[in-house]
Amino acid sequence: MSKRDKKEEIKNVTGEEYSLSDDRRVKILSPGALVAKRFFRNSIALVGLVVLIFMFLFSFLGGLISPYRQDQRFFRTDYIYKEYAGVVENEEFRYAAEGSDFSTALQAQMLLAMQRGKDAFAYRDVAYEIAEEGPELYSISKDGKVIGIAYKDIVSPSVEGTDIPFRLKFDALKAFANGETSFTSGSDDYSIDEGGVVYKGETEVAFISRYVVNSVMADVFLTRDFKEATAAAIATGDPDFVYTDENGETHEYLIEFNPEKNTWSVRQETASYVYDTYSSPSKEHWLGTDRNGMDMLTRLMYGGRVSLVIGFIVEIIATLIGIILGGIAGYFGKWVDNLIMRIVDIFYCIPTMPILLILGAAMDAMNLDPKIRMLYLMLILGFLGWPGLARLIRGQILSLREQEFMTATESSGLSVPRRIFKHLVPNVIPQLIVSCTMGLGSTIIMEATLSFLGLGVRFPFASWGNIINDVNDTHVLTTYLFIWIPAGVLLLATVLAFNLVGDGLRDAFDPKMKR
């Protein structure tokens, strides 16, 4: 850069070189321009400046560009499997009878006989015969006539409320148990498919299944159709199935087997409309969404705005108090100086962080409006931040006021406030700027720390500190890195940039250090 400067300096518009004694060879720079020149030569400080400009654009323009509001909440449909029905395999024998001769006592006798493997028994002097009609299907007959059956597969009618005649039931069970696909009962022909549905010609008449399907929720009535679908799915061993009910709603169902109880539970997939919390970065939400289902990137922009604005306002308050008290103390000296400096000492000794914590907890207890709370926070930080600045200004002014230009202002009869604030303070501006720039960084950290502890800026307002606050939940710390890492990086980058720029300014203002 300096090389190019030289060329431009030496050559005039027409391109010919100036003579050595030409005045135009000498470039005149004001002190301010010199400082700027030195500053812009410092590459690290420039990086800081660029970062700061980016942060300002990000925070102040970003909020305008972002399509979302800072407190806009997003929703998503969550699919969860809810316990819907329970299925039990029927293990007990059920009985059906032709007529009324098949009493409960007789049923017990029959079971006893079946367990002993007998095919005939007598009960109350009547002889009965048991015949195995198929796997786990038995018939009992008296005098060569079937009076009843014991079975495990359950036959339910297709039309609710109708009864299946005993003969049809028996024939259907027999056919089903023996794996036949068609049978004849009475004078009609029937067919059975492998799912256990019994047809008479084309019409469905009954359904045979080993499974009992019960509703888990009290207010849900399971249709027979659904029960059939469930039983069919279990019989074929499907882990899930899709079922469309009579209202046309299609749901997915999961079947889980519980080996301990020998039952199945059917869980229905239901959609629920929930806040879109902690969703991963996507096209709509570049940095995902936070705990409240708000867009993270937008929150970061508004958070930056809050952090920067708080930093500036606090620094302005602190600087104003510092300039006034430091200026007065330095200019007047003697007892005024002594008094003000003791006040500074006192404020210097007040432990800032603990006081802020206590006040934060107190504001918590008062349930202040988040906006008012933010205002108080700025005031408190400002009032606790001035002693250092006052000391700095006082020290500078103490040495400056002995210089000739101050004697000149005195002899030209300027008023005291004018002498202090027009002639002394401007000479302190360099140090002031440096310390304010650095101070901004630490103020932002302080605010972020308080907000992190939940004692600073509160919801619904975003601040980089309270965004990171989510890491107090270990699950967020480990799983949702996109929630807290960006905020932390922005915070670090901003504070670092302020410090780099402050450092660069210090070097630029103080040429002695720069050789």
Next chain:
Amino acid sequence: MRKYILKRILLSIVILFFVTLIIYTLMRCLPTSYIEGIARQKSMQPGSKSYEEWMAQLTAMYNMDKGIIPGFIAWWGSIFRGDFGDSWYYTVPVIEKFNEVIWLSFIMGAISMVLELIIAIPLGILAATKQYSKTDYTITVIALAGISLPTFFFASLMKLVFSVKLGWFDLFGLVGRNHEQLTEWGKFLDKANHLVLPIVVLVVISIGGLMRYTRTNMLEVLNSDYIRTARAKGLSERKVIYHHAFRNTLIPLVTIVGGSLPGLFSGALLTETLFSIPGIGYTSYHAMTGGDIPFSMFYLTFLAVLTLAGNLIADILYAVVDPRVRIA
């Protein structure tokens, strides 16, 4: 010198008086406190007195029924008797609780300070001797990054990397789950293990300031006449830097380090809280957010005393270390 010290001590006491007055007024003006919480809790119990009655009884019991100024005077009076009252939150005498937790904080502070000195001073000197080199820029940026790092963010990062991903340390606390089953040596190691992350955080956060301070002062010394003389004499660069320059850099360093010695007792409010290390900082954090006036008063006063002591030590050391400085 003695007169100067005496004067400073007297002045410090006056300052302390006003600091405590401000803190006391603040604490008394707080809209809520532990007492109200207890009164509310007690009045909730079935068949209990009303909230107002409990409040009156408790304020009298906790000596809070006096006005601010009489209360403040009474507070000072009890301090002269060495009595800081009983902590409401911990329900033990403040001093007892303090004695219980302070040494942990002190050990943590001392270890991190030693590490800080060992790392920061050589790096600061290195940066100064190679001013404007890549090394210098790197060290400067690292130092500034250390200053700029928000404690809570850095601590979270450390937890993520070392506790969660690598599983080397626990996330919280001073002792592990099976601490009671360990041998004496095992207990010690367990505690040491839990202190690693907090100390690393403390060191990294505070190292930047000292590094920059060393660098600035070393630069100042290197630009002085006697260094030019030493070089003109033809001394080796090594000797110039480590013999002549470094010793002079030590003057401000000793001053600032001496001044920060009392700070070892102040505990690390944030770091201890983040890692749930039961030192003075963590203990006070809970006392303060819980509205425990006696403990908070004690802690704040303690911190003020430490600050005053630090300033005093720094000023005295400045005169003691540098023979050119003589205080009238």
